[in-house]
Structure formats: structure tokens, C-alpha cells
Amino acid sequence: MGDIVSALVITVIALAALAALLGAMYWVVGRLPKKWREGARAWVFLFPSAVAVTIGLLVPAIRTIYLSLLDDNGNKFVGFENYVDVFTTTGTRLTVFNSLSWVLIGTIATVAVGLAMARFADGMRIESAAKSAIFLPGAISLVGTGLIWGFVYAGPPFDVGLLNAVTEGIPGLPDSWGGGGDRLWLLERGFGGVDPPDSAPGVNTFLLIVVFIWAQAGISTVIFSAAIKGVPDSLIEAAKVDGATDQQTFYRVTLPYIRSTIVTVATLTTVAGLKAFDIVAATTGGRFGTSTIANEFYVTRFVQGRSGVGATLAVLIFILVIPVMILNRRAQARAEEMMGG
Amino acid sequence: MATITLEKINKVYPNGFHAIHDLDLDIADTEFLVLVGPSGCGKSTALRMVAGLEEITNGEMRIGDRIVNEVEPKDRDIAMVFQNYALYPHMSVYDNIGFALKLAKTPKDETDRRIREAARILELDEQLDRKPAQLSGGQRQRVAMGRAIVRQPAAFLMDEPLSNLDAKLRVQMRAEIASLQRELGVTTVYVTHDQVEAMTMGDRVAVLKDGFLQQVDTPQNLYDRPQNVFVAAFIGSPSMNLFEGTLTLDSSGQGGSLTLGSQAISIPSEVLAARPALAAYDGQPLIYGIRPEDMEDASLDSRPDDQCIHGEVSLVEALGAEILVHFGVDAAPVDSGDPDAVVELGDTAVVVGRFNPRSRIRLRDSAKVAVHAERLSFFDSSTRLAIWD
Ligand SMILES: Nc1ncnc2c1ncn2[C@@H]1O[C@H](COP(=O)(O)OP(=O)(O)OP(=O)(O)O)[C@@H](O)[C@H]1O
Numbered sequence A: 001m002g003d004i005v006s007a008l009v010i011t012v013i014a015l016a017a018l019a020a021l022l023g024a025m026y027w028v029v030g031r032l033p034k035k036w037r038e039g040a041r042a043w044v045f046l047f048p049s050a051v052a053v054t055i056g057l058l059v060p061a062i063r064t065i066y067l068s069l070l071d072d073n074g075n076k077f078v079g080f081e082n083y084v085d086v087f088t089t090t091g092t093r094l095t096v097f098n099s100l101s102w103v104l105i106g107t108i109a110t111v112a113v114g115l116a117m118a119r120f121a122d123g124m125r126i127e128s129a130a131k132s133a134i135f136l137p138g139a140i141s142l143v144g145t146g147l148i149w150g151f152v153y154a155g156p157p158f159d160v161g162l163l164n165a166v167t168e169g170i171p172g173l174p175d176s177w178g179g180g181g182d183r184l185w186l187l188e189r190g191f192g193g194v195d196p197p198d199s200a201p202g203v204n205t206f207l208l209i210v211v212f213i214w215a216q217a218g219i220s221t222v223i224f225s226a227a228i229k230g231v232p233d234s235l236i237e238a239a240k241v242d243g244a245t246d247q248q249t250f251y252r253v254t255l256p257y258i259r260s261t262i263v264t265v266a267t268l269t270t271v272a273g274l275k276a277f278d279i280v281a282a283t284t285g286g287r288f289g290t291s292t293i294a295n296e297f298y299v300t301r302f303v304q305g306r307s308g309v310g311a312t313l314a315v316l317i318f319i320l321v322i323p324v325m326i327l328n329r330r331a332q333a334r335a336e337e338m339m340g341g
Numbered sequence B: 001m002a003t004i005t006l007e008k009i010n011k012v013y014p015n016g017f018h019a020i021h022d023l024d025l026d027i028a029d030t031e032f033l034v035l036v037g038p039s040g041c042g043k044s045t046a047l048r049m050v051a052g053l054e055e056i057t058n059g060e061m062r063i064g065d066r067i068v069n070e071v072e073p074k075d076r077d078i079a080m081v082f083q084n085y086a087l088y089p090h091m092s093v094y095d096n097i098g099f100a101l102k103l104a105k106t107p108k109d110e111t112d113r114r115i116r117e118a119a120r121i122l123e124l125d126e127q128l129d130r131k132p133a134q135l136s137g138g139q140r141q142r143v144a145m146g147r148a149i150v151r152q153p154a155a156f157l158m159d160e161p162l163s164n165l166d167a168k169l170r171v172q173m174r175a176e177i178a179s180l181q182r183e184l185g186v187t188t189v190y191v192t193h194d195q196v197e198a199m200t201m202g203d204r205v206a207v208l209k210d211g212f213l214q215q216v217d218t219p220q221n222l223y224d225r226p227q228n229v230f231v232a233a234f235i236g237s238p239s240m241n242l243f244e245g246t247l248t249l250d251s252s253g254q255g256g257s258l259t260l261g262s263q264a265i266s267i268p269s270e271v272l273a274a275r276p277a278l279a280a281y282d283g284q285p286l287i288y289g290i291r292p293e294d295m296e297d298a299s300l301d302s303r304p305d306d307q308c309i310h311g312e313v314s315l316v317e318a319l320g321a322e323i324l325v326h327f328g329v330d331a332a333p334v335d336s337g338d339p340d341a342v343v344e345l346g347d348t349a350v351v352v353g354r355f356n357p358r359s360r361i362r363l364r365d366s367a368k369v370a371v372h373a374e375r376l377s378f379f380d381s382s383t384r385l386a387i388w389d
């Protein structure tokens, strides 16, 4: 009890001190000569977040990069050896390919599913009910999502599994397709006669990506739905009068209009895909060739205690995010230019 | 090119609001018909039903010989110009104009030729590569026009296409649209709440109020022979001055006089001769109206005293070629039913006269004003219909 009270008191005092500091700085800025005032005022408001970014982001990032150049005990400088390791070890290299699959397939499918649902839910009588149902999966924690899908993909002797229950019902389905209903879906990398090599993502990785799409599609539907509603009615009507079918109207007027929203959703999904950890950890724990960079980072660093390779994987995620951000900025700028901005 | 026929068209919105009542309109091939009326009277609703953007509750709509009640907008062969232009923001001017042709799979070279032709007519040649956001209001309006004329459709439908332009541009575009329409000979329905546009552009004008058609006629006929109080007040600017008064005929039945509050105006015998129906109103109240230009400063107009009225001048607007003089009389003003009009309450009506600029009338003078009584309009005070016969 005393702990809570003192924590509260400290929090309040800290916040009050920050507010007082800001107030004081703002007051000082107000007395500055006019030509400096505008610039100085911006800095007053940027200051707290600048401090937070420096302490919480910049310093750790630099330290992580530094650690990635040391050996696994953090003692010896080894240059880029850890990076070479990541790309030459089959296991870690696979995690990179897996992560890229998450990003590519996950993003394309999330955007496509979100757009399709938003389009078809639009104007439906049960629109809000339908959208709530679609949105719900996104409100569950990803660990919970992973557990739920664990039951879907489960097989004997632990559980029958929903997917097995379905495939069992299909007569004549070969065993390699899940016929018989006793397949251990998340353990098997092959499917239907296809048998990926150890260096390539297996079918079980795609099953996990399905979980990711299921979790992401809801929020993307909601965002797209709002964007579609933002398209002026008169534009849609103009297209109809110009002779466009519903489909042509959607592809030639609605989609270009919400282009920047599509770019935003794609970027958010890409970043989420690169960081994919919870779903993997809650289902396979990264075994059976399903690990992703983020999961591998966790295992290497915190389970195996190898700080060098762990830091390298973290830096890798960071590096992979950069082109996404650049592409996002470019696409966003082009979308704005398209709208004549 | 086609006729457009509306037969007993009704529109009831899903919320139960009855926006259009039994609308009958016969729009001839190549005709320029203007739909005019105060805000909320149902002009856009009517136009959107012609376009197919609004469902027809009942009645029959034909474009040419085809009943189009159930026909999709895209299959009606009409082009529409929207109030906010509704240009596709992501397309260049060229693509905006050519969108309909592209959808219709018109051959590329013909599409190109027609886009450039439309751009030339509308003086948009220099802007073809630009996006709508990089255009001025007037240019956007032209692109919207270009999108319509490039199609060579059966009809143009325009919903207040000039209301977002400044006054000067509006006057210029008004003339351009009218002459373009005449050149192309495409049947046009044009919605506006601006009666100057209605009068200057339309072959015929349809006046709408609260979803009821009031009168369809040529601009001049609407002005000269309005069928009811509303049309009389709505058409013309400044509005016709309307009063409630009592008509008293002479014992001979040849002439008579009208009360205007505590004053009276004598009615010449030819007025009563031309409108024998007025005889039935002897001793009865009725509504009568006088247009501003049918009054004059009495010092510049040799009328007998019994055709002159007096009032205190409350405002003088000198417009150069004419002056508008506002003066008060103690008669009850008449509410014409135009929701946009300012109606003074009480027992004083403000009368507006359009006088010769040589008039020396000044603010707060007690003016003596000659009334051209032969030009009066009369209306039944309960039905509000005009008495012309
Ligand atoms: N979707 C709708 N549902 C219910 N009522 C509507 C709807 N659209 C319009 N109305 C009502 O129908 C009437 C006619 O509307 P309309 O838009 O046709 O008017 P308008 O004559 O074009 O007016 P304005 O000059 O302001 O554009 C108005 O009273 C309006 O409130």
C-alpha cells in the first residue's frame, strides 16, 4: 500500500515538475525577441520527446549496434563476423527468409482482405455488426491469438484440432493433404507432396502467416472502411454518370482516392510482420523451421545468452525497416502529388 | 439528343419526406430548361432523378422514347455537371475529360481528338497535364464542362454549376454555357436558385416551390404573366411589390380604386375592361402587385394625382443607370412564400421603386410616386392565383 502511494506521489511530482519546467520555458520564450520566438516555441514542445527519444531509443540503438560487433560474450571485437554468421548458418538464414515471407504475404493479403471486406461491407444493412466481428480478432492479444490457432492446427494425441476435423471429413483426401485427420500441421514443413528444403520457408510458416493475417485484417478493414466512406459521394456519382460499372468505379476512382491510406496500412503491416514474435512464440516457439528474426533474436539473446548474434538480429530488423520507411515516404509523397497536393 | 419527359413524378425519401409532388415536365429536344426555386424546394432531387442517382418513388420518366425509371445512370447516356465539379483528383485534366470515353472504349485516336477539341472550345489546352488541385475555380468549372461536352450525350444535367464562382466569372460562364449549349444543341436541364441565371439562360424556366411545380414558361412570360403570388415575387429583382388591398368599383363599373393602407390608387377603366374577372372582387380584399420599374418619381412622370402614392424614403441606391428608392407605406405586406425573401412584419410595407437617375429624391424625403396602374398584377387572396382574364 505504502509503495503504491509513494509511487503515485513520485509520479505526480515528476509530472508537475515537467509541467512547471515547460511552463517556465514557454514563459521565457514569450519574452524573447519576436524573430526568435516561433522557432524557440517549437523547441520547447519538442524538448521532452527529444529527451525521451534519446534516452529510450537512440542510446539503446547505438549500444545494440556496438554489441553486434562484439563476440557473444560481449568481450572481443569481431567486426562483421556475426553478420556473416547470420547469413551463412542455415538456421538463422531461414529466419530471414521466413520474416520476408511474413512481410510479403502478410502485407499483400492483409491489404487485399481488408479492402475486399471494407468494400463489400460498405452500405450493408449489418455493416457495423459485420465490421465488429471482423475487428474482434485484432482486439485479442497476439499470444491469445496464437493459443487459439494452436487448437485449430493441433493434432493427435494432444487434440483432434479444428483443421483436422475438417480435412478428415473430405473423402479421398491424401494423407499428405491432411486426409485421415491426424496431421500435426505446425510440425510438418511439407504439404501435398511439396517438400521444401531446410533453407526455405515451410508450409507451417504459411499457416502461421494465416494467423497473422487473421489478426491484422480487422483493423485494416476498419481503416479502409473509414477511408472509403471519406470518398466524396459526388465523385462516385460522377463516375456512374460517366458510365463506370461498380467495379470500374472502385478500381479507378475509390482506390486511387484512398491510395495514401493503403500505403499507410501496408507500412504498418510490414513493420508488424518484421517484428512478428508473439504468434510464433505462442505456437511453435520457432521450432520446425518456423522461427522469424524477432523470435530468433529472443531465443539467441535471452534463452541462449548470445549477445553478439542476438544484437546482430536486432540490428537486422532495424535495417530491414529502413527501406520500408523510405518507400512509405516516397509512396506517401506520390499519393499526395496525385491528389495535386 | 433527346426529349426528356416527366410524368407525375413523385419522390418520397426513406425518412418519409415527400420532396417532389406529381411533377410533370416535357422538355423538348435541344431545349435549355432551367429549374429554379428557393433552397430546399427539390431542384436537385428532381435533377438527380433524371440522372438516375435518386430512385423515383412513382411516376414515369422518359429520355427519348425509353422509359428510364429502372435504368442505371451509366446506361442513361446523360452527362452531369456537379456543383462542386466532382473532378477526379488523381487524374489530369486530360484524363478527367476523357474518362467517359475511355470507359466507353472509344478508339484512342478519336478519344484524343475529342478531348483536344473540347479543351480547345473551353480554352483548357494549356492545362491538359495539370491535376484539378492545380487549377483555378473557373478552370475547374471548365473541366467539369469539358467532361460533359466530350461525350455528346443525350442530355446535359447541371446542378448549380456556377455557384462556386465569383460574381464576375459567373456572368461570363453563364453566357458561355448558354452559347455552348445552343451550338451543341444538346437537351439541357439546368438547376439554379439564381433567378438571373434562370432568366438569361433558359429557353423555358420551371419554377419549383416545396416540391410543387408552380409554372413553366419562357422567361418573359414568367415575368409578364406570373401565374401566382409566389412566381410573381420570385421572378424579378428587386421583387415585385405585393400588397393586400380592397378593390372598389365606380358606380358606373368603368373605373375603380384600390386601397394601399390609408391611401388609394385609382384603377383605369382599361384595366378592368381587360380583366372582367376583377368585377367579381368589387368590395373584396385581394392581393395586387406592382413591379419596381412600373413606378416613377412623380416629378418626372405626368400622372394624375389619384395614381400617385406617398411614402417616407428609407433607402436610396444609386446604380448609375437607375436608382432604387425604398419607401414605406402603411399597408400590410404579403408573404409570398419564398423562404429566402425578407418579409417585414407589422403594418408597414417597404416598397421598392426603380426610378430614373435624374430623380432628385433624397433619403427621408416624403416621396410622391407615380404608379403605372395599368401594369398592376392581381391575385386572389385565398387561392393566390393570378387574375389575368
Ligand atoms: N436523402 C434525403 N433524405 C431526406 N430528405 C432529403 C434528402 N435529400 C434531400 N432531402 C430533402 O428534400 C428537399 C429537397 O432537397 P434538394 O436537395 O432537392 O433541394 P434543392 O432545391 O436542390 O436545394 P438547394 O438549392 O439548397 O440545393 C429538402 O427539404 C431536403 O431537406
Ligand SMILES: [Mg+2]
Binding pocket: B043, B044, B045, B159
Ligand atoms: Mg441543390
